[in-house]
Amino acid sequence: MKKALHKLVPGHRRSTSASGNYSNSDSGTPTSASRASTDMTERPRASMDTGARPTSKARFASPRNSTSIDTRKSTDHNNRASTDLSHRRQSRSTSHHRATHSPLGAFRQKLRRGSSSSSSSDDRPLNSAGEPMSKAQLRKRQKLLQKEEKHKKAEEHSAADRRLQQQTQARAEADETGDMKSKYGVLPLNYYAPAQPANEKRINILELSDRDVGSWVTFRARVHMIRQISSRRVFIALRQQTASIQGVLHEHAGVSLGMVYWAKHLKLESVVRVRAVVQEPKAKQGKITGCTIGNLEVSIHELHVEGSRTAPLPFNVPEAQVTREQAEATKNARHHVSDRTRLANRIVDLRTNTSQSIFRVQSGISSFFREYLRGQG
Incomplete structure (x- = not known):
C-alpha cells in the first residue's frame, strides 16, 4: 500500500522522467551524468558568463542543452588560452623594452655591438699592452706624429739652409781675399790674451753725437734684431744696456757678399765686436724709429762674434717689449709674451728696457736714501 501511495506522489514522477531524460541524453550511463554535474560545479564561470544561473531542469532537460554547454566550455577555454598567450607576449615585450632601456640592457647591447664591431677594432694600432x-x-x-712631422720638416729646412750657406761660403772663399776674410768671423775665447792694440778705444753708443759723423768707432754690443732688406743689404740693431743703434751692412769694395750672408744668420743676443763709421740715416722719414738712437747710424766694416748663445730662446727681447695694448692695436700682428713665460725666463726678461729702467730707478732711490743717512751722521 505504501509503495502504491509513493508512486502517486507528483514530484516522484517528475524526478523519474527527468532522470530518464538525463540518462538517455548521456547514452544511458549514470557515471557520465555525475561527471557532467561535477564539471559544471567545478566551472561555475561558464554559467556566469552566459547569463543567469540555470536550474536543474534547464540543465538536464535535453541533449541539445548539454551540447551547447560543451560548446561554450570549449569556446571559453580557447578564449582563455588566447588571452593568456597575449598576456605572455605583452609581458615579454614589456620586459624586453625595460631591459633595453635599463642600464644593464644598454650595457648588453653595447657588448653585442662591440662583439659585432670587433673586426673594425682590430684594424686600430696596438698599445704597449697589446690591445x-x-x-x-x-x-x-x-699629436706625436704631427709633432714629429713638423720637427722633421724643420730639420730638412735647416739642413737645406746649411747646405746653401756652405755653398755660398765656398764661393765666397774662392773669390775673397785674405783681407776680406779677416773682417768677419768668430773670435777665439782668448783672442785678447796676448796683447790688445793700444790704439783701440771702445766707446759707449750713448756718447755718440752729431759731431762724430764720419769718424771710426769700435764698440761691443748685443745683436738685438736682424732685418734683411735684400740679398746684398742687411740691417742689424745693436744694443748696449738700454740704448740701441742701427748698423748697416752692404756689399761694397771692402765688404764681400759672403760677409753679408754670414751676418744674416747670426743668432740673436750674440755679443759682437763692431768697427764702423758713424753716419746720418738715409731713411725717408729722417729718423730711425726702431732704435733708441734715431738720428745716427753706423756703417759696419768689421764684425766679429765674441760670444754666442748655445740654446734657443723661448722669446727675444723685442718680443718681450711689446705691450698688450700694442698687440691689440695691431690685431695680434705682434706677439705679446705672457707674465708666466717672462718669469720662467727671467734672464731674457731682465734685458728689456722696462726691466732695466725699473732697477735703475730703484738703485737711484736707494743711493739718495743712503747719502741722506750718511749726511745725517
Whole structure:
C-alpha cells in the first residue's frame, strides 16, 4: 500500500522522467551524468558568463542543452588560452623594452655591438699592452706624429739652409781675399790674451753725437734684431744696456757678399765686436724709429762674434717689449709674451728696457736714501 501511495506522489514522477531524460541524453550511463554535474560545479564561470544561473531542469532537460554547454566550455577555454598567450607576449615585450632601456640592457647591447664591431677594432694600432688603442690614445698618437712631422720638416729646412750657406761660403772663399776674410768671423775665447792694440778705444753708443759723423768707432754690443732688406743689404740693431743703434751692412769694395750672408744668420743676443763709421740715416722719414738712437747710424766694416748663445730662446727681447695694448692695436700682428713665460725666463726678461729702467730707478732711490743717512751722521 505504501509503495502504491509513493508512486502517486507528483514530484516522484517528475524526478523519474527527468532522470530518464538525463540518462538517455548521456547514452544511458549514470557515471557520465555525475561527471557532467561535477564539471559544471567545478566551472561555475561558464554559467556566469552566459547569463543567469540555470536550474536543474534547464540543465538536464535535453541533449541539445548539454551540447551547447560543451560548446561554450570549449569556446571559453580557447578564449582563455588566447588571452593568456597575449598576456605572455605583452609581458615579454614589456620586459624586453625595460631591459633595453635599463642600464644593464644598454650595457648588453653595447657588448653585442662591440662583439659585432670587433673586426673594425682590430684594424686600430696596438698599445704597449697589446690591445687596440682607445680614442684618447689615438689622439695622443696623432699629436706625436704631427709633432714629429713638423720637427722633421724643420730639420730638412735647416739642413737645406746649411747646405746653401756652405755653398755660398765656398764661393765666397774662392773669390775673397785674405783681407776680406779677416773682417768677419768668430773670435777665439782668448783672442785678447796676448796683447790688445793700444790704439783701440771702445766707446759707449750713448756718447755718440752729431759731431762724430764720419769718424771710426769700435764698440761691443748685443745683436738685438736682424732685418734683411735684400740679398746684398742687411740691417742689424745693436744694443748696449738700454740704448740701441742701427748698423748697416752692404756689399761694397771692402765688404764681400759672403760677409753679408754670414751676418744674416747670426743668432740673436750674440755679443759682437763692431768697427764702423758713424753716419746720418738715409731713411725717408729722417729718423730711425726702431732704435733708441734715431738720428745716427753706423756703417759696419768689421764684425766679429765674441760670444754666442748655445740654446734657443723661448722669446727675444723685442718680443718681450711689446705691450698688450700694442698687440691689440695691431690685431695680434705682434706677439705679446705672457707674465708666466717672462718669469720662467727671467734672464731674457731682465734685458728689456722696462726691466732695466725699473732697477735703475730703484738703485737711484736707494743711493739718495743712503747719502741722506750718511749726511745725517
